[in-house]
Amino acid sequence: MSEPILALDGVVTDIGQYHILKGVSFEVPRGQVTMLLGRNGVGKTTTLRTIMGLWPARAGRILLDGEDIARAPVSNRAGQGVGFVPEDMGIFSDLTVEENMILAARSGPLDGARRDWLFAAFPPLRTFWRSEAGNLSGGQKQMLSIARAMAEERRLYLIDEPTKGLAPAIVSTMVGALRELKAQGASILMVEQNFSVARALGDRVVVMDDGVVVWTGTMAELAADTARQERLMGLSVEAH
Amino acid sequence: MSAAPDHTPTFARLSLADRLSLSAPYLLVPALVAIGFLVIGAPSSWLTLTVSGLAMGMMIFIMASGLTLVFGLMDIINFGHGAFISLGAFMGVSVLFWLSSWTGAPSLVLNVAAVLLAILAAMVFTGAIGWAFERVIVRPVYGSHLKQILITVGGLIVLEQAIHVVWGAEEIYLNRPEALRGSITFGNSALERYRILAVVIGLAIFVAMRLVLRRTKIGLIVRAGVQNGEMVEALGYRLKLVFIGVFIAGSALAGLGGVMWALYEQVITAGMGESMMILIFIVVIIGGLGSIEGAFIGAILVGLLQNYVAFLEPKVALISNIGLMTAILLWRPQGMMPVVKAK
Numbered sequence: 001m002s003e004p005i006l007a008l009d010g011v012v013t014d015i016g017q018y019h020i021l022k023g024v025s026f027e028v029p030r031g032q033v034t035m036l037l038g039r040n041g042v043g044k045t046t047t048l049r050t051i052m053g054l055w056p057a058r059a060g061r062i063l064l065d066g067e068d069i070a071r072a073p074v075s076n077r078a079g080q081g082v083g084f085v086p087e088d089m090g091i092f093s094d095l096t097v098e099e100n101m102i103l104a105a106r107s108g109p110l111d112g113a114r115r116d117w118l119f120a121a122f123p124p125l126r127t128f129w130r131s132e133a134g135n136l137s138g139g140q141k142q143m144l145s146i147a148r149a150m151a152e153e154r155r156l157y158l159i160d161e162p163t164k165g166l167a168p169a170i171v172s173t174m175v176g177a178l179r180e181l182k183a184q185g186a187s188i189l190m191v192e193q194n195f196s197v198a199r200a201l202g203d204r205v206v207v208m209d210d211g212v213v214v215w216t217g218t219m220a221e222l223a224a225d226t227a228r229q230e231r232l233m234g235l236s237v238e239a240h
Numbered sequence: 241m242s243a244a245p246d247h248t249p250t251f252a253r254l255s256l257a258d259r260l261s262l263s264a265p266y267l268l269v270p271a272l273v274a275i276g277f278l279v280i281g282a283p284s285s286w287l288t289l290t291v292s293g294l295a296m297g298m299m300i301f302i303m304a305s306g307l308t309l310v311f312g313l314m315d316i317i318n319f320g321h322g323a324f325i326s327l328g329a330f331m332g333v334s335v336l337f338w339l340s341s342w343t344g345a346p347s348l349v350l351n352v353a354a355v356l357l358a359i360l361a362a363m364v365f366t367g368a369i370g371w372a373f374e375r376v377i378v379r380p381v382y383g384s385h386l387k388q389i390l391i392t393v394g395g396l397i398v399l400e401q402a403i404h405v406v407w408g409a410e411e412i413y414l415n416r417p418e419a420l421r422g423s424i425t426f427g428n429s430a431l432e433r434y435r436i437l438a439v440v441i442g443l444a445i446f447v448a449m450r451l452v453l454r455r456t457k458i459g460l461i462v463r464a465g466v467q468n469g470e471m472v473e474a475l476g477y478r479l480k481l482v483f484i485g486v487f488i489a490g491s492a493l494a495g496l497g498g499v500m501w502a503l504y505e506q507v508i509t510a511g512m513g514e515s516m517m518i519l520i521f522i523v524v525i526i527g528g529l530g531s532i533e534g535a536f537i538g539a540i541l542v543g544l545l546q547n548y549v550a551f552l553e554p555k556v557a558l559i560s561n562i563g564l565m566t567a568i569l570l571w572r573p574q575g576m577m578p579v580v581k582a583k
Contacts, residue, residue: 052474054470054473054474073473073478074470074473074474075473075476075477075478075479078473078474078475078476078477079476084474086471086474090468090470090471090474092463092464092467092468092471093467094463094467094579095460095463095464095467099460099463099464102457102460103457103460103461103464103472103475103477104475106475106476106477148475
């Protein structure tokens with residue numbers, strides 16, 4: 001097996017007086033989708049933000065392609081090819097959709113072929129290309145947030161709950177676009193509460209509880225074991 | 241690839257009231273000018289006062305534009321901004337004195353060249369001081385408004401005293417260059433040449449700032465940084481460098497404003513910038529934090545109102561701008577066009 005694109009080794013993160021991550025260790029294989037699952041408040045979002053550098057890791061190593069980036073500034077991590085879709089979408093609401101995308105294409109003008117691909121995946125972006133992003137609906141904002149991460153080829157995508165609060169039709173659009181990204185061989189670490197979405201996209205699973213990793217394995221293993229799902233994440237068969 | 245849902249969402253058509261509400265700040269200036277015309281009566285006086293108000297507004301805008309960007313982008317309350325105005329004025333006036341043979345010559349080219357050199361020197365000087373001020377005074381207090389107020393007021397005092405040390409404690413009088421003295425007559429109105437030049441320079445600065453902010457990538461980064469600095473960093477941009485650049489630019493603009501105000505008042509003191517800060521804060525607040533357009537409209541409103549009221553009822557002029565700020569904040573508590581919400 002090739003070297004993982006990302007490896008966390010004993011990562012500890014405190015937010016104020018709270019100990020959120022208490023020694024998180026796991027790997028994200030290259031070219032696969034790794035789902036980060038767990039109940040609410042166990043540290044999934046904090047893990048993504050710590051990898052991105054938005055919360056500083058107090059201890060531990062974060063290895064991107066073998067290089068420890070745990071002390072690197074946020075902009076350096078993005079510059080090394082880590083794309084981030086935050087839980088709150090992080091849209092620049094006073095900028096147009098086009099301006100949001102121009103900013104996302106950090107290394108130069110937005111590639112025409114890539115833009116067309118994104119338009120095909122997310123048609124509302126074409127419709128509202130010159131409109132202020134703040135006027136978009138919640139689903140359209142989420143599309144823009146994901147499209148922004150896809151504006152350039154990244155070594156690793158960190159995606160936090162891309163289907164949160166979205167209507168089923170929009171969720172299927174998201175899943176379609178993310179499948180397309182996966183088919184291109186992208187390495188993705190994704191937090192997702194909707195287990196059917198996680199099952200549709202995930203290759204591997206990392207389950208967290210109370211600031212530590214409690215289980216890792218393949219999605220096929222987890223999907224086949226409902227008792228484990230219930231034990232690890234409080235999921236019931238009826239829930240999905 | 242799975243297609244998106246088959247729908248073509250559109251925005252609702254805004255009602256007339258909504259559209260008026262959106263453009264209301266832009267309508268305030270012509271409305272104030274029209275009210276001024278009706279109340280003042282004499283068209284020649286009205287035109288003179290209007291040009292004077294516009295000139296004053298443009299100079300206040302130049303001084304306030306840097307502060308609103310720093311406020312909006314960096315969440316820094318910089319009371320030291322006034323010192324950059326004073327420093328710019330002293331440096332610019334020193335250059336004008338040094339080039340007295342140019343300013344005294346009856347040559348438009350030499351006069352304008354002297355003013356441009358004075359402006360350039362003032363901007364470079366205050367930009368450099370701004371860079372040092374950010375590193376030494378502001379950087380340790382990011383995130384703490386109370387500390388920012390205390391330490392930047394301290395920085396203001398230190399810089400003002402430094403002016404006393406270098407240029408002396410006395411006020412310095414100056415004459416405008418030959419070509420910028422006197423007035424031109426338009427109808428029955430006497431319009432001061434320098435005020436017309438101030439309007440032109442103010443407009444040019446506003447247009448240039450809009451172009452930079454709207455049409456360049458660095459402008460995009462600044463506008464995005466005002467809204468969500470964390471996400472700008474997550475996209476790979478070093479926002480700290482942008483912060484420093486904006487602080488330097490804001491300080492340089494204050495220096496430019498200082499030179500222009502010096503030529504307007506024809507006297508400079510170490511405290512001149514500090515005394516302008518009330519008007520500048522009024523402009524930043526009524527314009528909306530972080531908004532160049534808001535500061536531009538706010539500055540014009542302040543300049544026009546001050547001139548109209550000073551003509552009609554001089555005693556009321558002192559409180560007219562406080563009244564304006566109160567009225568606008570009652571109407572829009574976040575200012576006319578806020579880019580960032582007041583915390």
